[in-house]
Amino acid sequence: MSTRLVLHEDVRSGNCYKIRLTAALLGTRLERRGYDILKGDTRSPDFLAQVNANGRIPVLQVGTRFLPESNAACWYLAEGSALIPEDAFQRADMLRWMFFEQYNHEPNIATLRFWLLYLGEANLSATQRGQIPVKRAAGEEALRVMNEHLAARDWFVGDSVSLADLVLYPYTHVCEAGGFRLQDYPAICRWLDRIAALPGYVAMSA
Amino acid sequence: MSTRLVLHEDVRSGNCYKIRLTAALLGTRLERRGYDILKGDTRSPDFLAQVNANGRIPVLQVGTRFLPESNAACWYLAEGSALIPEDAFQRADMLRWMFFEQYNHEPNIATLRFWLLYLGEANLSATQRGQIPVKRAAGEEALRVMNEHLAARDWFVGDSVSLADLVLYPYTHVCEAGGFRLQDYPAICRWLDRIAALPGYVAMSA
Numbered sequence: 001m002s003t004r005l006v007l008h009e010d011v012r013s014g015n016c017y018k019i020r021l022t023a024a025l026l027g028t029r030l031e032r033r034g035y036d037i038l039k040g041d042t043r044s045p046d047f048l049a050q051v052n053a054n055g056r057i058p059v060l061q062v063g064t065r066f067l068p069e070s071n072a073a074c075w076y077l078a079e080g081s082a083l084i085p086e087d088a089f090q091r092a093d094m095l096r097w098m099f100f101e102q103y104n105h106e107p108n109i110a111t112l113r114f115w116l117l118y119l120g121e122a123n124l125s126a127t128q129r130g131q132i133p134v135k136r137a138a139g140e141e142a143l144r145v146m147n148e149h150l151a152a153r154d155w156f157v158g159d160s161v162s163l164a165d166l167v168l169y170p171y172t173h174v175c176e177a178g179g180f181r182l183q184d185y186p187a188i189c190r191w192l193d194r195i196a197a198l199p200g201y202v203a204m205s206a
Numbered sequence: 207m208s209t210r211l212v213l214h215e216d217v218r219s220g221n222c223y224k225i226r227l228t229a230a231l232l233g234t235r236l237e238r239r240g241y242d243i244l245k246g247d248t249r250s251p252d253f254l255a256q257v258n259a260n261g262r263i264p265v266l267q268v269g270t271r272f273l274p275e276s277n278a279a280c281w282y283l284a285e286g287s288a289l290i291p292e293d294a295f296q297r298a299d300m301l302r303w304m305f306f307e308q309y310n311h312e313p314n315i316a317t318l319r320f321w322l323l324y325l326g327e328a329n330l331s332a333t334q335r336g337q338i339p340v341k342r343a344a345g346e347e348a349l350r351v352m353n354e355h356l357a358a359r360d361w362f363v364g365d366s367v368s369l370a371d372l373v374l375y376p377y378t379h380v381c382e383a384g385g386f387r388l389q390d391y392p393a394i395c396r397w398l399d400r401i402a403a404l405p406g407y408v409a410m411s412a
Contacts, residue, residue, distance in 0.1 A: 092282035
């Protein structure tokens with residue numbers, strides 16, 4: 001009997017979508033439990049005590065254990081599959097892009113989408129407003145690095161899709177909601193199409 | 207004959223120290239090549255073309271290939287060793303703390319140290335100055351999560367030291383240079399002592 005897998009999520013979050021997309025490509029069934037981050041659902045005493053003391057979703061529940069951090073959850077689901085390269089250097093290089101995603105990409109590209117699409121520019125604090133140009137420039141730089149890397153290759157690592165592609169896809173494919181323009185990055189656009197054509201692909205809204 | 211390993215580094219960087227510390231505990235020899243990030247050494251055309259298009263150190267050179275991202279480099283060095291847990295859930299849980307380090311810890315705790323110790327508060331832009339209280343609060347929150355986690359355990363994952371400990375150690379043990387107070391986090395202080403007592407430990411300045 002396989003272990004019960006429950007995704008604690010907010011459907012608007014690209015970090016949660018990463019895990020659903022990985023599971024879909026693997027044919028792995030996930031139960032889903034929804035939270036509203038805008039209503040503070042992930043800061044409740046129960047959530048902090050039982051699900052994640054860091055107050056964030058997604059969390060992948062594996063039986064009675066809880067695994068925070070989207071990219072760690074994708075790793076857990078994909079271990080032993082073709083989504084993680086067998087070659088040791090390629091495996092580390094895949095993790096390199098997954099750390100790049102959390103450090104250079106998500107805090108800029110996902111945050112601007114969250115601020116502009118869900119909070120609304122008029123509701124931002126002065127400190128947040130002051131960060132918009134900083135995050136805009138850093139997000140453009142992350143997209144530039146991705147576009148250059150993809151100019152001569154189909155996938156981020158090796159010759160096939162890996163978790164590096166799957167964790168970079170979610171916030172990239174909806175980056176225009178944060179004010180970025182995909183047409184400026186043609187190699188990224190072709191890569192987005194390749195991912196959407198993968199067998200088992202599910203949309204973010206699914 | 208083993209592959210040549212060269213660490214491209216700035217000795218002041220905790221991200222570079224992570225890799226030296228991991229290699230030291232494993233007994234792995236690294237060649238070292240120094241750069242001065244304050245002088246823009248990692249933004250030169252040569253560096254961008256040959257070492258890392260993302261313009262950052264550390265980069266671990268493995269033969270003729272280049273691996274950016276400190277935590278990916280630690281993973282590459284440690285694969286097959288006791289620094290990565292054998293149990294699949296624990297392995298993913300280790301990665302969880304490594305992603306936490308890059309998302310919740312480093313951008314706050316390391317950045318404040320860099321701004322206050324190396325750039326100097328008087329030289330910060332208005333935008334950076336506005337970020338100080340934001341990064342202070344987020345850094346305190348990361349330290350709180352770590353301190354609570356360590357209250358009832360010796361190591362971040364399982365019963366022995368793993369990469370989760372080694373990548374969280376460098377910027378934590380020098381966090382006071384960024385204005386944080388270690389005495390507020392007694393479980394962290396005990397954990398820092400455990401790491402410094404590990405056989406093969408090397409100091410950041412070594």
